[in-house]
Amino acid sequence: MTLLEFARGPGMQWALVIFLVGVVWRLVGSFLIARRRDLSKPKGTAYVKAGARSMLMRSIPPHELEKNIQFQHLSGYAWHLGFFATLLLFGPHVPFFQQFLGFGWPTLPNVVVLVIGGFTLAILIALVIRRIIHPVMRQISTLDDWIAVALVIIPLVTGFLSYAHVGVFGARYETMLALHILSIEALLVWFPFSKLMHLFYTFPSRYQIGVSMERKGVKA
């Protein structure tokens, strides 16, 4: 069995199974966990409105802090959008989703995806450098962060290399393609057990904060 056969065969199968088991496990666990009953009298009851407001407001920078976090904020948005555009709008990627969904969608010309992917990679690398040299960032970075960043960068790098038919250390295109698929599988396997779960947690937790602040009568 070649590396590519493994990547497209058992590798893909197990990665998807582990991803699903892990994600469902963590979602069920975190949504059904018992919370201490709040016995205080609620100071506000517009929970849905407050939750929605919090989801929105925490997705845009608060005015007074904007200057300090502008770079992080914009770069964060930019690379997330770039990453998903590269993932979803590159022609050869669509059949991967099509196999689950049964339908495809229009894609962008390769050159456009290349530019988007290139920007995404550049921003990610800039953010890694910042994480290394910024004293606060360095202090608050855990192993989980480093692995997550690596697992997002590696698929982009291997994707570029296999697209350009450039082999690293003499690897052929088949091997580069296999590494590209394997890097995504690594991302899927690591996903449920790491901070990458923020894909599912971000908005529910913002909603939750909104609700709990509403109850306390705080506008946040």
Add this chain to the structure above:
Amino acid sequence: MNNDGVNDALKTIKVKVEPTSPDEIDAFTLNVVPLLHEVKHALQRLLETGEPTTIDLGSIPLAPGEFEKIDAALGTGEVKVALEAMGPSQIYETQFSGVWRVTHFNAANEVVGRYVEVTRMPEILLAQETDVRIGLDLLSRKLSGEID
């Protein structure tokens, strides 16, 4: 093209028999324009250094119809030769003097090689040393009455 067509063309003696219009050039795909550039550089080299160039059309990943487009772009010129050696060969000068199209067929009339040769005269047309020797020998023996 049949022989009558060639004879007609020879009567009128036109260098550019099949001029290409800019519209046709617009329709060129992928390999045609780069190949024409390659031919252009080969022609310059022929003029400057006398070095001939052969391009093997069988080594280029041509799209359907490109082969015909290349031939159309090159057109036909003043010289057309039919060679018979281990099957026929078709050799003609294109509208660009010094650029030749050479097609070799086997005895079963199947194509075994297609080339664009940029040279003053394709070498295969020159009488070859070995063949001249054999010819000389044959003629000498004929004259001496050794053979009929």
Add this chain to the structure above:
Amino acid sequence: MRKEQTLGEVMAANGVSRRGFMKFVAATTSLMALPPSMIGKVANALENAKRPSVIWLPFQECTGCTESLTRSHAPSLEGLIFDTISLDYQETIMAAAGHQAEEALAETMKANFGKYLLAVDGSIPTKDKAFSCIGGKSNYDVFVEAAKGAAAIVCVGTCSSFGGIPAALPNPTGARSVTEVLKEAGIDKPVINVPGCPPIPTSITGVLAQYLTFGQLPELDHLNRPKAFYGQNIHDRCYRRPFYERGEFAETFDDEGAKKGWCLFKVGCKGPVTYNACATVKWNNGAGWPVEGGHGCLGCSEPGFWDWGGFYKPLSQGQWGGWKTLGVAAAAGAAIGLASVAVTRSRQAKAREEAKV
């Protein structure tokens, strides 16, 4: 004996003119996928080429490779090559049969020990050697015996090169490639793989011509394939590549994209992972090749192509098990999640009880 004659002498004796020879050289140079600038060298080498003896052994094969070879589009040129090589044993096209043929084989092997070129098509069964026999002798034994005296072994087709269809899962005969059997039998011989199902006929004759011309093995890639024919990636040389770059794909075999000749990646083309000369040399007298005919590349010159999960499955798809498998995975995840919630809740309840006390 004619064996000591050079190709130049054979041709002169056949009344071939120098022009005819030059044509032969030009075609042979094309055949070997060498640039026209090599014509001079090839002419020199061909003129002085000696006649090697060739033994051709068929094992678990479909004769498609021999069909491909004998329908090669340059019969007169190959006729000369085959006049020049001494094809001493080829079951499909030889006149002799039975014991006569076996004797010819034994004689050739003895007389040319260490010098003959061994061509093999078909894979070799190893699970039960009796799966394929010739004259009561198993393929395995026939091959090992012939391999010992060979100067080099040319594997014609994917079966002998990599196992091919006989070795496809579940591989009931334990079919192995020539390279694997050589390793198992502890024989160290140079192997040239000319894979394909079948290989492009001119690749077969090109390799033989190369051996004839230069008396040595061609430059090989990591799978022992001649780089001259297998050095190019189908996807890189495909005339439909610009459609791939523009993101224009045929989604099915009868949609607008298919009619417009767009890229076949999404209908399962394996061109990106396949190395062969189809895009340039083409098939059937240069008439076309699979992609030009509107069908994706199957990857037939690559090891294991039969087990790549389907000819129509795009490269970016793989084994995902269907929604049932993923549903079971999700259910398993939910079960673990619920169990962990139950455990945590009971712990929390216990802790509260203890706090009350």
